[in-house]
Structures are given as structure tokens and as C-alpha cells.
Amino acid sequence: MTLKLWSKDWPRGVPLLLANSFLMSIGFYALIPNLSVYLTHSLGWAPLLAGVLLMVRQFSQQGLMTLTGMISDRVGYRLTISLGFVLRGIGFGMFALGTSPLLIFVSAIIAGIGGSLFEPTSDAALTTLTNVQNRSRAYAVKKVTDNLGIVVSALLGSLLVSVSFHLLSLISGALFVIAGIMTYIRLPSIRIQVKPVAWADMWRTVTLDQPFVHYVAVMIGYFFLFMQLYLAIPARIVDLTGQASSVSVVFLVLSIMIILFQVPVSLLVRRLHAIRAIQAGFALLGTGLLVLGFAGHVAVFVAGIALFTVGMMTIEPASFDLTSRLARPGMTATYFGFYYLAMAIGGGISQGTGGLLMQLGSSSGLPGLLWWIGAFVSLLAIAGAEPLRKSLPAK
Template structure:
């Protein structure tokens, strides 16, 4: 296997071990250990997300014009500094600064890492490269849960030190192994790169369609945990739910992706949306533990189908030399859909119960999946029409 891909996989593993052993406990630390309000904790988490996703188009363009290696290393080291700062500072201003640094680090390495995966893999093996990356990340998530359980009882500062060290290690590894220059660095200006991405209607539509995915996906962190506790009557059910999710992806991602490669990526994404919408409806309305776990299994299958395929399709739709810029803009779908999903997911759940419609959120999830399918189908139809017109012109 290409050594550059191995480094990217190792970095993905380190990122997820660090992130998921640290971030889930940050809010608890701010409110329980530092005795600040939950509003401050929410502001810190929101600021980290905005700092990352709000700047990704800019940092992606920088990566296209400079070096994936440099931008990945800068991003990982910057996030490492942010995570370390969380464990050292105790003031409100210090926590906000740590949040900005953590988000800025992600803004640098996320689009550059995805573009590097495209650059260092073949067009035939690209979807598999993203699938392997997804598996590696979820192995990291499982280990993170075990690691955090051991360390959080010792010291949040110790957890902060370990998490930041993993990002520092990943940054150094990228600098040592990855190529100094991109194989196809962009020669267009930053403004022109942004104009190119924003004036690409099919890609903008695709990004909007993927916002639906992130709305549905974020329920695993927002509303599914409360549903799990309601069914199992045990706070540990949150861990069991995430374990089913992560283990399913680790075990089935590669074989399902191998099977999915035979079909159109648009069709795979549409089927993935059917799995997500249907499984969330089952998870939301059932009171049976077995049905809940079956729903979570099929939710995981939906994620398996959509996420790597959407990344591979982003690479296909991007213009030469602007891959990181395109991935940077695609993160907007996470900011839009994920932000809305976190903001109104729990609100819809509570509001529905208050007005006598307890399944309002889950019906909304089905509706969003269907709207997203329609959007993907229209994009697919447009692409097919362009292909037919091209063939007619050639004849």
C-alpha cells in the first residue's frame, strides 16, 4: 500500500482517538469541574465548530496552492495546542481561545486530508480508500471510548495532555513522510478558486443535498442517546448504542463498499438515505430494545453507504487543482445540516411531545431523507442529460 495513504490512515486513527476521548467530556469538565454555566460550555463547543467549518473553504484553497503536507501538519499541531490549552487554562477567555485554536486546526487539516486521499489514491481505488479511512476512524472511536473511561477518572489535564500529544504526533508524521509539494498545485488566485466552486451549480446542489445527511447523522449525538436511555432505563445505553454503531461500520464498511462499487454513486447515496430515514423512524417510535438495536444497525449501514461515496463523488465533481477547495466547501453541508440538526433535533423531540405529536422529529427525519433523495435524483438526471447531449454532439 502507498506509504502516503498509510500516513493519512494513521493520522485519521490518531485524530479520532484524540477527539472522541476528549470532546465528549469537555462540557462536563467546564460545568462540573470549573463550575461555569452550561451556556458557556455550549458557546465553547459552538465556537469550535464555527471556527472549523466557517473557514474550510479558505484553508482548502490554501492547501491547493501550497502543500497538503504543510497544511495537514499545521492543522494537527494547531489543534494539539488548542486541546492542550483546554487542560491548562481555567478562565473564560482562555477556554474561548482554546476553542478557536481547536476549530482552526480542524479547518486546516480536514479539507487537506481529504484532498490528499484523492491525490494519493487511484481513481479506481478512491472509494475504497475513503472506506478504509472510515473504518480506521471508527476503530479509533472505539478505542477512544475505552481510553477516556480509564483516564477521565484520573485527571482532565492528563486527558488533555494525551489528546494533544496524539495530534502533535500526527503533525510530525505528516511532515516527515508526506511529499513536500502537491502533484497538481493550483495556479489560480484564491478569489478565482472560490468563484469557481461557488459558480458550480451541480456541486452546490450536491452540497445542499448532503446537508440532509448531516442533519440525520447528528441525531446519534443529540436525540438517539435520550431515546436509548428511555428504552433501556440505563445511562450506559449511550455507550452501547455508539458501540453498535462503530462496530457495525468497522465490520461491514469494506465488504459493503466493495459491493456498492458496482453501482452508480448517486444510487448508492439514495439507498443510504432510505436506510437512514427508515431506521431513524424505527429507532424513534419503538419501545422495544431489540427493534431499537436493529434500527441502529441499519442506521450504521446508511452511514456506510453515504459517507465514503459522497467523498468520492466530491472528488469526481471537483475541478483539477481545486480538490481541497471543493472539499472545503463541502464541509458547509456539515455546518448547515449538522448545525440545524443539533439545534432543532432535541427541540422537535420536546415540542412534538408537548403538542401531542411525539413522533414529530422522526417523521421530519423521514421527510428530510426523501427531500434529499429527490435532490440527488435531480442532480443525477442533470448529469445523464449532459452525457446524452455530449454523445449527440460527438456523433
């Protein structure tokens, strides 16, 4: 098993997509973590209103991806990705134009729509430009570049926000505009449907694909667990240490592990049935949540985060590969767009109930309530995936 990152067989579009991932991570993670702080501290927004804004941005992205995926399959990937990047850049840049709630909500919606255009389409383009032999490696390298971008974003975000949030917004937006221009110039033209398929037929095809819909339903559980990274898990480390700055430990461990180990883990996952790999990932996620949730020491918490991260690294390449293989010819972006409904639903439930479950557990004398529910969701997803293991092809 070789661990080299690059493949000489990749066409020119693949390195561009990887560069886009790097720029996207820098632009997104430099701005979004600082946005809520800016809204609540600098502008005096109530935390509830700031939370609603973030939910609106997420829904305007993941909630529209089936539609934007259908558009991509009809008009071509290069134009859709480029337009999405430019819209995201405009939305982020608009945060610097004023402080009225209406302007900020409009900015967030534009940024979300931009994401709905480029995210499923970029996945579809990576699928189309790679073959079965190097697709897993390409996705693994994409995750590595994502996390390298996250590391850079932490430095850039802290530097720029200390100068001006408006400057941070403009530079973050500019990175997306640059990615859009690069994509339009350098990405090969990828148009899948020579003869366009009717909208109703595209929707009917994906929604009547029962194995795929079943699989997407299982992945709702993954995104429910994944989103705990942004609420419950940071709150847990702060409770454990008493230091708000310790939240950085979570993302430092996660990023370092993905940078170092995503490629070898992905190569190991290729040897397994995709559903078996997803089930193993859910087991690791659930175990990791229990370990970090009941940790009495930072070292035990870090061990829990490590298990949780390995679960992510196991599930994500398997799910990418499975979505690629289940997609009908000419509808790859549509299938990826429908897949991201799992994020919209699972992430929405997670964000909507995570804080409530933490508060309920604390007030009822059951501080581990959320962690036990997370473990139960993992078991439920493992059981729900079992029929797919028997019905879907191994490769």
C-alpha cells in the same frame, strides 16, 4: 468481490494518512465527549454555555473549510495538514492550562481552526494519492481505522479522565502534535497548483459549479440526520432504558458495524451510480430513525441503529468518491472544503433545533415529531438528488 483491506498499489503516503485517522479519532473522541461533562460538572458551567462552546468549536472548523481548502491547494497539502494537527494539539492542550471561560473558548477556537486545516486537506491528499480503482477501498479502510480509534478512545478517555481531565487534555493534544510531526516528515510533498490560481477565481469556480453546489445542498440533509447521533438518538435510548450508561450501546453498535462491514459495503456501492447510492443511504437513514424513534424494546432500537449505520456506510464512500470526481484540477481541497459547508449548515441546524423539536413534540403530545421530520428530510433529500442522477456521470 474481494474483502482484503490492504492494497499493495498504495504509495507510502496512504498508510500515513490512515495512521493519522487512527490517532485523530483517539485524540478527538477521548477528549470531546468528556469536555462537556468537565465544563458542566467540574467547572459548574450552565449547559447552554457548554453548548455554545461546542458550536463555536464546530463553526471555527467547518465554517472555515472552504478558505482553508483554497489555502491548501495553493501552498501544498503536507504543510497545511501538519500545521492543522499542531494547532489542534495546542488547542486541546490549552484546556489543561486554566479554567477561565475566555481561555477555554480561545482553546476551542484554536482547536477548530486546526481541524479546518487538516480535515479537507487530508481528504484531498487521499484523493490525490489514490487512483479510481483503489480510492473506494482506501476510504473504506479509513473509516475502519477511524472507528478502531473510537473504540480505543473510549478506553483511554475513561481511564485518563478518572485521573485528571488536564492529563487527558495534554495526552489528546500530544497525539495530534505527533501526527503533525509524522506528516511533515513522511507525507510526500503534494503541491497541486504549479502556477497559483487567484483567490477570486478559485471561489468563483466552485460557487458557479451548479451541479456541485446542488449536490452540497442535498448533503445538508445528511449532516442534519447524522448529528442526531449526538443528541436525539442518545436521549431516545435513555428514555427507553432509564439508564444513562445505555448511550454506549449506540456507539458500540455503530463502531462494530463499520469495522466489520464498511469495506464490503463500499465495494458494493462502487457498482452503483453515486447518486443512486446516496439516495439509497437516505432511505436507510430515514427508515432507521423511524424504527428507533418508535421502538418499544431495546432490540428494536438496535435494529433501527443498524439501519441508520448502514445508511451512513452507504452515503459516505459515495459522497467521497463523487466530491473527488467533481473537483476541478488543482482545486481538490477547495472542493472538499466547500463540501464541508454542508456539515456546518446541516449540523448547526440539527444541533440548534433537535432539542427544541424533542421538547415541542413532548409538550404537544407528538413524541414522534422529530423522527417524522427526520424521515421527511430523508425523502426531501432523495427527491432533491434525483436531477443529479440524470445529469452527473455514473462513474
